[in-house]
Amino acid sequence: MAHWTRLALVPLLAQVALASPVPDGDHSSVHLDQRDSDSRDYASPPYYPTPPGGWLSDWSDAYEKAQKVVSNMTLAEKVNMTSGTGFFMGPCVGQTGSAPRFGIPNICLQDSPLGIRNSDHNTAFPPGITVGATFNKELMYARGVGLGEEARGKGVNVLLGPAVGPIGRKPRGGRSWETFGVDPTLQAIGGAQTIKGMQSTGAIAALKHFIGNEQEMYRMSSVVSKGYSSNIDDRTLHELYLWPFAEGVRAGVGSLMTAYNDVNSSACSQNSKLLNGILKDELGFQGFVMTDWLGHYSGVGSALAGLDMSMPGDGAVPLFGDSYWASELSKSVLNGSVPVTRILATWYKLGQDKDYPLPNFSTNTQDRTGSLYPGALVSPSGVVNQYVDVQGNHNVTVRAVAREAITLLKNEKNLLPLRRNDSLKIFGQDAGGNPDGLNKCSDQGCDKGVLTMGWGSGTARLPYLITPQKAIANVSKNAQFYITDSFPSDVTANANDIAVVFINADSGENYITVEDNPGDRTKAGLYAWHDGDKLVKAAAEKFSNVVVVVHTVGPIIMDEWIDLKSVKAVVVAYLPGQEAGNSLVDVLFGAYSPSGHLPYTIPRSESDYPDSVSLIKQPFGQIQDTYTEGLYVDYRHFLKANVTPRYHFGHGLSYTTFNFSKPTLSKVTPLDSAYPSARPSKGATPTYSTKIPDASEVSWSSTHFTRIWRYLYPYLDHPESISAKDKYPYPDGYTTTPQPAPRAGGGQGGNPALFDVAFSVKVQVQNTGKRRGRAVAQLYVELPKDLGLDTPSLQLRQFEKTKELAPGQSETLTLDISRKDVSVWDTKVQDWKAPVHGKGIKVWVGHSVGDLSVVCEVGGRCSTQ
Structure with missing residues (x-):
């Protein structure tokens, strides 16, 4: 391959991994610290090749449609769909190229998780932290519907949210307010409900930021600095930081955005263990992976590691007209079908091939007319804002969310x-x-x-x-x-x-x-x-x-x-x-x-x-x-x-009071063994020719349009001069032999058996005060010590909110918990381990983690305290 790939792959060569647990920290004073932590234990072998998508029945039709199109695409059309057109090179904060021959427009990607950023006649919803404080699943979903409706109305294909990372590990971290709270279950439910609501409208959700982006300062790598490395052990990653992403994948999220930082010394956007191994194989993610804006650090290396889309497309420095992908990917691609297949499959899965609107706004200006490509010094002009009002009655949802929080x-x-x-x-x-x-x-x-x-x-x-x-x-x-x-x-x-x-x-x-x-x-x-x-x-x-x-x-x-x-x-x-x-x-x-x-x-x-x-x-x-x-x-x-x-x-607190009574716990799916039943096998996936495309497919001489300066194209001036015999320095451990299917996988979010309801808890909630009000029942799990692992004494695993109860009125809430909810991640077996028959598990229900009035012992009785 050409020399550029050797330079671009330098950051990839130290591949990421998940390491063994490390001792707990002390409780000393917390300030802005300067630390040189030892990260030598935080490395592991790479994970190749990228698992193909389409092996799950829910996605098979979409992948079949995508396969038919991709098989007939030119190399230029394929690359166009995976690469952004550049900073300020279109109406949206980011957009891919298009494939007009197949009726596929530029894919518009736009912030933010709380509304359409830099737009007009849109709603400014409360952000994630406010939504999380409601503990109301119905409102989480309703807000997601509102976000999706407004995205669709503005012609946004991919709305960049919800955010479940950062999880809020650092109390002073800058962006925790975009997420749902400092708990993996609260984040997971908030994120999943939002995704379901958004995607019910046909808009594609983008779950972010994957993963370990808990501090704003020093997060990004550039030509002069290296973003920080979040060094996370395997169990902590699975039980805490990965948990909400797994639930988002289980909810069918269409896309995912990587974080800027490294994890265990490998950048998230080219981290084969995270993207290929955990996300696409273990969690069965079927959608596509994009970079955060200017969080793309290599060319072929990132493609091999599982990246599907570069955003906004620029290289290390924006507005220089270069890219790690675009025309550079055309130089290096052997096939190009897997990334674009995932993108188009998601497009089909969400029904965006059926009368989905084109963008009718500009993120770059509030004026009615303006430059179509503001990043270029010379650009055609036209109508860029049509001032389409997408607010509907979403102010009602805004007020309800803010009030219930x-x-x-x-x-x-x-x-x-x-x-x-x-x-x-x-x-x-x-x-x-x-x-x-x-x-x-x-x-x-x-x-x-x-x-x-x-x-x-x-x-x-x-x-x-x-x-x-x-x-x-x-x-x-x-x-x-x-x-x-x-x-x-x-x-x-x-x-x-x-x-x-x-x-x-x-x-x-x-x-x-x-x-x-x-x-x-x-x-x-x-x-x-x-x-x-x-x-x-x-x-x-x-x-x-x-x-x-x-x-x-x-x-x-x-x-x-x-x-x-x-x-x-x-x-x-x-x-x-x-x-x-x-x-x-x-x-x-x-x-x-x-x-x-x-x-x-x-x-x-x-x-x-x-x-x-x-x-x-x-x-x-x-x-x-x-x-x-x-x-x-x-x-x-x-x-x-x-x-x-x-x-x-x-x-x-409330203006009234509530009493929890008559608790019951029932076993639903027996925990007959420590590990879940064997995962389902993978279904068939699309196949493609591995023949190297003809160079003419990406030749400028085959085009008939005027180039826009700084716009990122897939075309080359003399592609016939590129030899396929050039040596390419593949990353250490790269292989084309598929990895064994992870035993913890098998469906979206993991092995479907993990999500079987293990126990169902019912509790009656009565308004014992003098005013109307709503109560939240929070369920925490206490796992037995004989699992042999140091485990938090209480972990939120479910919650439900009552309707508005009049004084004296009661409602019985049902709180279901899954096998995964009572499991720990076994780092040796690489699977989720639960106490057999639920022996020793206690389930607590109450108003907060410090006010738990109901306890149920599996195999024993429930009582109120």
């Missing part, structure tokens, strides 16, 4: 709900809007006004914003507003006054720095921004009744003021999207009882976390971020370390 942490003397005639004094800029105007900060890259979302590519423009100030003014005539983060010196406080103090904490993606925070919360730490703690204390000193409202991307430290006598109530409203004020007023004034629960732990001090989850800064060399805490992240760590947090994971 609201979590009441504290409510002494039942200060809440407020009455409409209460004398209110409202403090904090977070109660108002951005004084510079709506959407004045690009990608929400500022903290001005009420915090509706974090910043970065995971955002959307707000079509409108109902601020808390506006919503409160609509229901109260006795409210005075002080939209400032400095407590006014001239405020008077009467005995009947109630102070409502708004504070927030922001974070986002690393390409934007906000108030000296480069994505991750480096300067702010886990404290409120804009001296929010000081504002609360000032109000508490003057007023005898204070309500604190927190809009936040993640946990914040509250200990400076949470125990003050005047601070009677604390509400966490997360990131509510465009209906921020209405959703909050719904709860503050009692139209609805709060029913949200914390999707993470709130600690008393940042030093309560293990040292290994701190942010890392290292001036030279590649950062080695070794996951020495293993499985003990968030509440798992607090339980093991016997550290009582300020508020437990899952905590959330």
